């Protein structure tokens with residue numbers, strides 16, 4: 234059993250994070266470290282973003298970093314019981330994960346080809362598992378009416394049970410087996426995986442985001458968590474003197490930057506699914522509203538609004554960049 238990874242409570246909201254930060258000076262320092270030098274962000278854009286504030290999820294990151302350092306001091310045997318899989322079975326399992334990644338995440342897959350063999354396989358296994366959860370959830374969107382949310386909830390509850398079984402060494406199918414094997418090789422924490430499912434839950438009930446604070450939380454769940462899953466696989470360079478917290482934050486920011494970009498890319502497609510992920514208060518500042526998004530009107534106001542949103546996504550990519558150089562050498566280029 235992976236008792237080291239037992240779950241604590243669900244993430245707290247931003248207000249609680251604030252209290253926590255005041256009492257944990259190292260976390261505050263780490264945060265300051267990361268936001269001190271956002272290369273490439275224009276001064277005007279940057280101060281505007283700071284005025285909005287960077288909504289924080291430091292509490293979760295801090296917990297994960299703590300558990301990670303405990304895990305690193307344990308032997309692989311202590312971390313997780315290694316299940317006995319036939320080598321040919323595992324080979325086939327990873328091959329299926331690879332095919333899913335190559336088919337549905339083409340650019341990302343190219344990046345994985347630059348990784349060491351063990352890291353590639355781990356990345357495909359994580360991708361395939363999370364993709365399957367997203368895919369099953371999406372299929373439920375085809376169900377109309379009041380039963381839709383109930384169905385999604387049941388599907389996500391089942392995924393959460395499966396996740397626990399994977400971490401307990403009881404995989405349900407071949408894709409799960411690949412992830413169980415990956416978990417026996419890398420000190421992965423279940424918490425970001427649960428967070429990803431929480432993000433999918435949010436997506437079943439929430440079709441609008443009033444402000445960036447709310448959107449950030451969604452992005453944290455569906456994408457920041459991907460960054461947090463990645464660090465134990467990519468590994469921090471032994472010679473790195475940066476705090477683990479600052480590197481995990483950078484990984485989280487890479488997820489946020491990716492998800493904000495994904496949202497800007499998919500405005501039209503998401504509107505067809507009845508969703509507007511753009512912050513409503515910021516749309517209003519440019520004289521826009523959700524209806525304009527559905528109407529697909531491209532006006533000067535829209536262009537100006539989008540420029541600001543792009544600036545924000547770049548801001549997060551800039552925050553992430555420094556962290557990538559603190560990873561194990563062989564992981565920097567693929568990231």
Ligand SMILES: CC(C)=CCC/C(C)=C/CC/C(C)=C/CC/C(C)=C/[C@@H]1[C@@H](COP(=O)(O)OP(=O)(O)O)[C@]1(C)CC/C=C(\C)CC/C=C(\C)CCC=C(C)C
Pocket residue numbers: 341355356359360363364367455456457459460461462463464466467480481483484485487488491492495496499553554556557560568
């Ligand atoms: C220090 C440092 C900088 C480390 C690097 C950390 C790192 C490698 C971060 C990667 C961040 C990343 C690629 C995030 C992806 C974010 C993203 C776009 C998420 C999408 C969510 C939902 O979007 P939407 O609902 O709009 O869906 P579509 O537009 O219809 O696609 C996602 C689709 C999330 C779904 C998640 C997955 C399918 C799993 C992703 C898993 C991986 C990419 C594997 C990561 C593991 C490793 C070891 C790299």
Ligand SMILES: [Mn+2]
Pocket residue numbers: 495496499
């Ligand atoms: Mn999208």
